[in-house]
Amino acid sequence: MQPNNYTLADATAADAALSALQVAVCQQYGSDVRYPKDCQALAESVRERTGQVVSLSTLKRVMGLVPATSGFSRFTLDVLATYAGFASWEACVELQRPALAPAGFGAMAKHASSATNNTLAVLREQCGLAYEQTIPRHFALEHWQQFRASTCVATAFVAEGGYGKSVLLAHLVEQARELAPNDILWLVPAWQLASVPPGQSLASCLWEKGAGGATFPEPGTKGMPNVYILLDGLDEATGQAVQQEVLFRLLSDAVAAHPQHPWLRLVMTTRPVYWEQFVQWMGRRYPRLHQQWFGISFDLFGGRISNVPLLEPREVRDILSRLPQAISYDAMSSDMQALIQHPYYLQLLAQASPGPVAARGSKLALLRAFLQQRIHSTRFGFEKTALLNTLIKAILENQTNWQLRRADFDELILRYYAAYEELLTDGILREERSIGPWQDVDTYIRFGHDTLLEYMVARHWLETRKGFTLELARAVVAATTALGHRLEVVKYLVLFALQQKQFAELSKIFDLALSESELVELGHFLGMELRTNREAAEALNPLLAAQPSGQLYFVETFVDQANLNRAYRRTITAYLQHKQTPEAQLFGNCMLFLGDFLKEDYAACTEHITAIRRVPHSNAFHSFPQGRRVFSELVHQYFVEGQPEIAFSMESLQNQAREIPRSRSSVDLFPSAYQFFPAGFHYFVAEAFFLMQRYAELLEWHDFTLALYPELEDYQDNVYTQILQAFRAVALLHTGRHPEAEAAYRSLALREQLDQYSWFKDYYIVYYLLTEVHFGRVGLSHMPLAAALANIEQHAINRQMPFYTTFARRLVAPLNHEK
Template identity: 30%
Template sequence: MIDLSYDFIITLQSEVLRQFGVENLQPNQCKHLTQAIMNHTGKLVSETTLKRVFGFAVTQHSFSRYTLNTLAQYCRFRDWEDFQNHFYKKQFDHPAGQDASKWDDVRRKASAVSHYTILTLRNRCGLPFDNTISRGYCLQHIEKFLESKYAATVLIAPAGWGKSTSLVHAAEHYWFGRAPACPQDICWFINAHAAGSLLLKGFSLSSWLDNQLNLGHGDNFREYFTKHADERSGRLVLIIDGFDEIAMSADKLKLLYNKLEDFVYSNELHPWVKVILSIRSSTWGEVFHQSHQYPAFRKYWYLGTEMDEETNTNIPPLTDTELKSVLYNFDFDPATVRLFSDSFLQKLRHPYYLQLFCQLSNTPDHSFVDENLSLFEIISRFIQNRVFNSPANTFKMQLIEKLLKLLDMGRAGLYTDKSGLLNQNADYFPAYKELLADNILVEENLSQEIMFNVKVRFAHNFLLEYFTAMHYVNLHGQNVSAPLLEVVLADFPQSPFRIAVFKWLLRYAITRGQADGIRDFFRLPLATSEKAHLLEYVVLHYQQEGTHQEQLSNIFPPGYFRKNPFGQFISDDFMHFKKRKVLNTLLSMAESADDRLKIRCNLFVMALMQLDAEQCEIELTNIRKLCAGEPAAEMWITPYAAFLFIYEYLKFGQIDEEMKDKIYHYASCWNFGKQKPLSTGEEAVYRALCFIFLLLGDYHQLLLFTSRLFEQHPSILFNRTDPFRLMMLCWKAQAHIHTGDVDSARRLSCHVDSVLKHYPAEFYNGKHIETLQKIIAAQIHLHDQEFNKAIRAAESAMDTAQKLDFKIFALLNYSILDRIYHQLQMDKQKKDAQQKMIVIRQSTTFIQTLPGLVEH
């Protein structure tokens, strides 16, 4: 009889461990077990074989009789037959008068097989299995299938999507858990490696199933239990995991599928026999998808509600709840997880990226795990595992280089024809199939009846960004230099794509210690936002290293930032509590008074937005020193004086009338005939003035000030992506609303919204502009009496404001929600909003908190 089932493999494992003297075997103990077996039997069972026996390595075939005999002899039995006979008699002997049913006998055999498969898959899981979660969709998919008339179903997804893990959770839920949902079913859970070679040798699933009756009369399993339905207490479910992970040619894979298809279609008269497969998207498109034209296929196969025909996937990404559950299982602080951006969480919904993230973040007790660095490390590790560590890496890189050329590095679009990429070159086919299987490339079949049309693209845009950057590195001798950067600058316009390519090049220079190359980035004529992103990445990287100050000093020696001040690109986008550590590091590197003033002003505004009176006072003291040490500027008031006015008003409820008069006469100090760029001090004062007019509730003056500011500095209007410009437009829109010109506010709000949406979420990291824009949009919807839209906008703004801990925005938003609830007579929600405003006021030592904004 063929040892496909490993009937007593679990028993054999237990006996070997008992003889070895341990309860649980670890992979590193297999070497010692090998020696113990050698000492007792005089025979060698290799460490690798033992890892397969105990489920730590993939089993691609049945265990040899030599291995089974040797392990049985180690357990004090004559051979494997003696071992089986002993435990078969012990396991299946029944009290007098009680005969075990044939169904129960087969279920015991199936349980032994399935438990071994489950153990193997648990050990092969990329994460500690107990930290994984059961996928709600997969359970629902299998439940619907089991209750349907379909004969087979399949979980289709790219490699690393968690198909095997989902099947283990489903098997434990329905058949093998402590309280299984379907205890009367027979579930035969096998790995395709165990069955594949046998099936190709002529072995059939039908004949194997018949043999499990063990009667020796050639009984047909399905016909027997159909005829004797009273002996059958449930369904027979055959699960084959990793159908396409067997290393074989396409022809053999199709032969294997044909055998499986014969078995599925022969179950029409036996609806209680069910088949569940897991398969990669690339194999589904190549082998199974061809059967879609046959009516029989749709009659027998259940594909589920989430089947995407273009990408050949029927398992959706992880839900936010599932994703966060896994992170919590790894002891990530819920407060930390709540701070992850939506774009970062969206990427982690891909199970393989989540797995890499959890593996890389081996110190999850940190107060915050930086998204920027983590994402680049995840992608780098993913490509290393799936491309560079592959035996076919040479052909894979040749294909990727050809795809980059056909796409013109993305400038010619994101898709190319499959025929043009492969060009009938047979050498490329295996590597191409691996790239599809590993989710590096994706096929989209757009063929019609009269035309064959298959397009190929990178599975994710960040793969295109990575390989584009590495293409330029290879062209310039693996060295990041000024000529390389100038080529990239000339080849691509300002865009998020260019920033991403520059970041990959910067990471390459950092990891290879190319200090000159790192400095070359900051000599380029880049946009303010681009330099800000790059400088932040450098600082973040060395902060992770621990000795950042020394390493940064080696890259940026004394005098570097005096000649190349960075204050010009420390923009409002650094207005984020996550940036505080970066700003403090930059402060230690700053050599010009302007740079130090810019950072201190940003830190003060952040503390102000959080209504942190104590931190405001600390930053105010430092700003006073900076302003006192500089010669008198042309400005009519200093940043220190403007911020001090705000602080004293909020802290003590006092208004310095002399300073107020000076503030209100800003226009008399402006020279409208002289055009010059904003200085650091001017930008700080103008930002402070907006807050002052807001705090005083003087929206007429806020409107007048923002209008005149754009007249005084028209160049601001032409820098579309400048966060300072967008913030000023938001304050102007806020002023329009409160002065009755809602149409003007609507135009400004829509403009800011379109700019923000034009760029990916990572472009504006600060999020405070987006939050303020949504607050303004909520007010406009409230004016238009579109209450549902108003509530959605306000709640979205509130979610971000709470993540950022920007209490000023939270108060603004609660005041809007308060008015919405008042209009809708939602007394409970209105009371709740008012209570939360009280909580915010009580959380700060400021005695004034936007007093003019809480009136109805």
């Protein structure tokens, strides 16, 4: 039975690989799998070794105990291949392909040289400056030479847009050709990976394309040159021709299968956001492969990774000396010198209209020139076309809503361009209020590209109605349904209303006739804005807490634990005053308990626990308030009262968990938002066990949770799921199961989830740091132990949560004593 998504050319190798996999699984298991009952123990062995679950029915089919009527999923094959000792299923298949001496490298060299020359010509043509005015980057050549001398398989150049990654790669290819003429360099735009047939590996596809029909080289054959595949623009590829899943699989499998084709090595360019998504995906699929990369750290703490530095002053001088007009670097102000070390702004300055350097030195004038350049320059034709197509489509679809006529088209095009400068002067965007680091300007401008049309609509309504009102917002929602982006229009209205301090009108914003997913997103958006606007938060938060819709979509959904001991405490207090239901009283008092517990105000904790116990309890309550109640009881007894016994028996906790109604869950509705994680009760019990250092109970509870909620396997892109997996890794470590603990730790994607769902970051990031402390004590952490402790202490100071400093110091106290 062939696995899914394999071509006929691979059918023989795939069938042979499946037979080999069955044998290897039995060898790893230590016994033949002859009967269906054997699969129960095998399933447990697979879970313990890989941290993944393969169902009994699937194992029976894979092992040939029952007929297989359909192919097996790639996930199943990869898990079992990893269990059996292969790098991946693809590596297992590669071993079954016929291998002869490499006769095709000469043909490949010729084909690769031609393809590279074509790509170089395109990159030179698309370069923002004339290519001869650009320079090779010194650090890039050093990085390349170190990579070439290493045993690593792949490397990447990661930086935001405008850092000149494509030009960097073009110069690097030219230099590498001279330094190592026997190497085969194959430079291709990443979008061309769309030509790889489904199920085929990158190595075999390249060999077929370039080796002139020669057979695939045998592993270990001497005299094979290095073939470097240089892929430019991974982030651009998925926007044009290649599905993200397909691209990620091709690249990760190529690294995993390196022992089968050691001649192939990879070099890539991409942006940090896309790279982080790739790291997260690859960490789940191949948790140990980070050792095979060069120059890229899989530890993402401290912000987005980037290994492409800004231009050095000597590099700026070198470029300026190549320009036809005389521009003196030394004559510029220090601010201007710092600004044009960003390659994109140096390019803009070089292309700016003639005039005194001082006139171009104004940041605002330069930014306006940049915006104009982005629209009118033919070098951004694709972007310009996309913008205009969006505008034309919206005009045609919304003539009645906007009362637009085709005759208005030219005027609107001009307004569309002019709206960029309006964005600058309105002062309503978070990016603009803190626009200081000029590396962030691209993000700010792309935000305008994506929602500029909605911005214009919002301004038009505000101008016609003379300011924001709730009735205006309702009219906008009703009139812009066909636009498809009505929530973006509402967000702009909210920003204008905050600017105008229309707090009374804004307090009822969640009464708008929006879908539930839109209301959830609006609550998150408004919450993030109020975090940075203290005056508005102090005025608006209590008003939102007094409104039923504000209670649901702001207080209860946007749980702003970052400010738990500041503005959010006042919000909770107002919420308790206005929502008297037992469930709301339980939630609010538990939140106040948590704030004072983390503040180490144990006297206040005792008052809160008394209030919590007075609230009538029902198993019909939402799982999160019920979980917070048990958490409060457990940690109060352990930390405040100093009683080491668990307040509830495991049996009673499990019985209560079975009776709690399942939370509404939807992967489409911000899976990390407060109401939409299905196992809220279970999470808070696990959190309490983690803080109490009851690791045996934590493991038992984790297994119980997965048995009760198997759908959590589908919630990998979820903060709560990742934290539960981090808790499990720590528990495995402290119960003596070190190999399993290390495998579980390496597979975590917690940091990436915290970055993606930033409204949880300030509170839950502590558990990422504490996991680093636990594994740092045994020398396995990504982050140095001292750095993790320092970050915890700084977080505790910033958020008034000293409990975490005390807790972390207690964890390392035995280690310090040993020293």
